[in-house]
Amino acid sequence: MISPQPLLHDLAVLAVAPLQAWSGSDGQLRRHGAQGIYCADTRVVDEAVLTVNGEEPEFIGESAAQGSEACFVGLVRSLDPGNADPLVTVTRRRIIQAGRITEDILIASDQQEPAAVAVELRLGIDFSPMMSVKSGAPRHPATPHRDGGHWVAQTGQVTASIGAPGASAETYDGGITFRWDVTIPPRGEARLAWWVEADDAKAPFMSGGVPAPAPLLVTAQDPRLASLVARAQADLQGLRMSPVDAPGEVFLAAGAPWFFTLFGRDSLIAARMLLPVDPALAAGTLRTLAARQCTVHDPETAGQPGKILHEVRRGELRLPANSHNGELRLPPVYYGTVDATPLWISLLHDAWKWGMPDGDVQPLLGNLEAALGWLRDWADADGDGFLEYLDTTGHGLANQGWKDSGDSIRWQDGTQAVGPIALAEVQGYAYRAALDGAELLEAFGRPGAEEWRAYAAALAANFRASFWCRDELGPYPALALDADKRAVDGVASNMGHLLGSGILSPEESDVVAARLMQPGMFSGFGIRTLDSSNGGYWPLRYHCGTVWTHDSAIILEGLARTGHLTDAARIASGLVDAAASFDYRLPELFSGHSPEAGGPLPYPSSCRPQAWAAASAVPILLAALRLEPQGPGRLPVAAGKVPTPFGPFSVSGLWAGGVQFTVDVDSRGKAEISPM
Incomplete structure (x- = not known):
């Protein structure tokens, strides 16, 4: 069955040739429509969903002051449900460069007590051609393998390398889940990061x-x-x-x-x-x-x-x-x-x-x-x-x-x-x-x-x-x-x-x-x-x-x-x-x-x-x-x-x-x- 062309008007985008990243306005990539990270004419990531203690942060704002950078801010209210003020925020700062996308994650707390949290990132690997995405065709999943301190997935001439320093990792059919177990100190913060590098050896540009x-x-x-x-x-x-x-x-x-x-x-x-x-x-x-x-x-x-x-x-x-x-x-x-x-x-x-x-x-x-x-x-x-x-x-x-x-x-x-x-x-x-x-x-x-x-x-x-x-x-x-x-x-x-x-x-x-x-x-x-x-x-x-x-x-x-x-x-x-x-x-x-x-x-x-x-x-x-x-x-x-x-x-x-x-x-x- 042919699906309609995906809509783009409500998505956040960063682009520096040959890479581009399309996400929801909250920063999550949800394996829907055109969302994903692309290298030239191939999508390499179609999902990047972040959770804290099993829940998605509640999105409250996004800024894109520069064409190569955006920040997405959400709240984690489940850590202190008795407080009317939102005291824990998650900020995803996404930066795109030629051949590399980096996301820095800052979890900041104004609580008086330390907070132990489990942060997970579910990352879907998909090597769908651009025009398959445009026509709604089935995805082309791939399972990454470990190569030293990072993970690699490849199809034909397109290679994606993924890293998440300090995280444990578990692969599944078509992706990988990273997990960081961190403790946020009282009125303090925790910083995490992950990155994707992609290359298409056959791309003409x-x-x-x-x-x-x-x-x-x-x-x-x-x-x-x-x-x-x-x-x-x-x-x-x-x-x-x-x-x-x-x-x-x-x-x-x-x-x-x-x-x-x-x-x-x-x-x-x-x-x-x-x-x-x-x-x-x-x-x-x-x-x-x-x-x-x-x-x-x-x-x-x-x-x-x-x-x-x-x-x-x-x-x-x-x-x-x-x-x-x-x-x-x-x-x-x-x-x-x-x-x-x-x-x-x-x-x-x-x-x-x-x-x-x-x-x-x-x-x-x-x-x-x-x-x-x-x-x-x-x-x-x-x-x-x-x-x-x-x-x-x-x-x-x-x-x-x-x-x-x-x-x-x-x-x-x-x-x-x-x-x-x-x-x-x-x-x-x-x-x-x-x-x-x-x-x-x-x-x-x-x-x-x-x-x-x-x-x-x-x-x-x-x-x-x-x-x-x-x-x-x-x-x-x-x-x-x-x-x-x-x-x-x-x-x-x-x-x-x-x-x-x-x-x-x-x-x-x-x-x-x-x-x-x-x-x-x-x-x-x-x-x-x-x-x-x-x-x-x-x-x-x-x-x-x-x-x-x-x-x-x-x-x-x-x-x-x-x-x-x-x-x-x-x-x-x-x-x-x-x-x-x-x-x-x-x-x-x-x-x-x-x-x-x-x-x-x-x-x-x-x-x-x-x-x-x-x-x-x-x-x-x-x-x-x-x-x-x-x-x-x-x-x-x-x-x-x-x-x-x-x-x-x-x-x-x-x-x-x-x-x-x-x-x-x-x-x-x-x-x-x-x-x-």
Whole structure:
């Protein structure tokens, strides 16, 4: 029997690649749903239940001041049942590092007499693949064996080592129970600890080998800004990864728990958002993907020469029929994405503009030419002038844009479109990539610039002729073209990605901006993925009614680029309002409910931390300023000016052209940029 995908919204999570730990809010791991300790794509522990004298502590609080550490506090009232005050507390301080999780246990007493207690930790060992957990498949238990002063369990290439200093141990089928017999002195404390180390010898990626830059310093009249940015940076720190064979190249894993690996689209978009914060991340992402750029035509992997990959796993990925994509079977390296290749081209261009040295760009020019060649030779299978996709295997992704669930492309009446599908936003990505590629080719003395400018002009003309629809509110770009080249008339957030791409005229940008800010699209907290008037809309439908943080952040950037600064500020303000509902950790997605309907609810299986959601803190903070780089050694220029919804604020620690700088913004939106 297939179980539903586990929910995540009420779980506590710590993540530092390649490890992640998911527990109940009380700190207990209860062998339920997604709870457990994971190494790369394998769960190694699925239970860690602590008891004192046979009873679980009564949970009273949790704190997670840092992304790699959390504390869970409970009471042990059975030791002094006649006292109204809780005089014995148990604090579990959990710390995650690359390859190791440690838990320090502090039992503190304010009683006048010593207390003898038996502390037990029941630890379940489970080597279930990540996607088995996601689909609710039976667990894969293993019994550890003693190896010197610790315990070891292993399956295939995955090894887990467990230690509990000072504890006695008793194994059972699928786990081990540790026991400490301690005496807490009067008004004293006892300290215990246990740890897990895990390694996957076959995992293609490891913890990020290059430290992150110093965190941004944000001071603001609105204290929510500093909270949002601090939480985002802690989350991003835990998602930093490097290839095992190139530890100096850092990229961001897409998100925990399900996508804790390299994703072309996700890693590229997050790196672009973070260019003013961590320019080295863009370079690492570009080189990591270039090293895996496809060179052959392989329908099974959806590979084509010059194409940038979709995702990398340690083995074949299988999902059941009740997943968002239906029954799915993907090879370890899968290229089923229509947008990662143009996004790679534009990130290379943008990284160069923000100060990536020519000497670092030069080695990637061959990859650039191959990626442009994919646009010309492979992306338009039927020769109609548009990029489209179609899974030909029957077990790959049916939809291959960022809305990659099987039901995401809908007509206005809610029915689903039939592929091949040409997505609106992908044409905008390709248009911009052609112009960005042309500029790079020209700057580095390579031929072909005029060919790509002509390609962009033709694409814009074809788009204008084929993609526009009209309803009672007026014209707007269609969501996509279907197999019969009909404009799929669903009103969706995809059109927002066209803003700033250059494929729209100024007048067309005005039309798109106005449509996005209509009540059916703007929830008050962000842009809905699908208009609320659509027959397939539901505020908790994955790609058909929810608000995705990165989607709204990309749209507010586009609004700022096209001069719609007030609209950009409204979206930024809405996202900060939403963040307050999620402890300032903006999730991957949340419900499309308006303020009148109660405001945003968690999408219960949303990833967190998630790369492009956390990275969205940067455009939320800076997009309305329209920072434009000016070249190596020069400070950027703030081209935008709009009264900020957050009041005056200052951001220190930004980068452009190899120079670190500070931005001070007054209440009228005027920005002053100065070197640090």
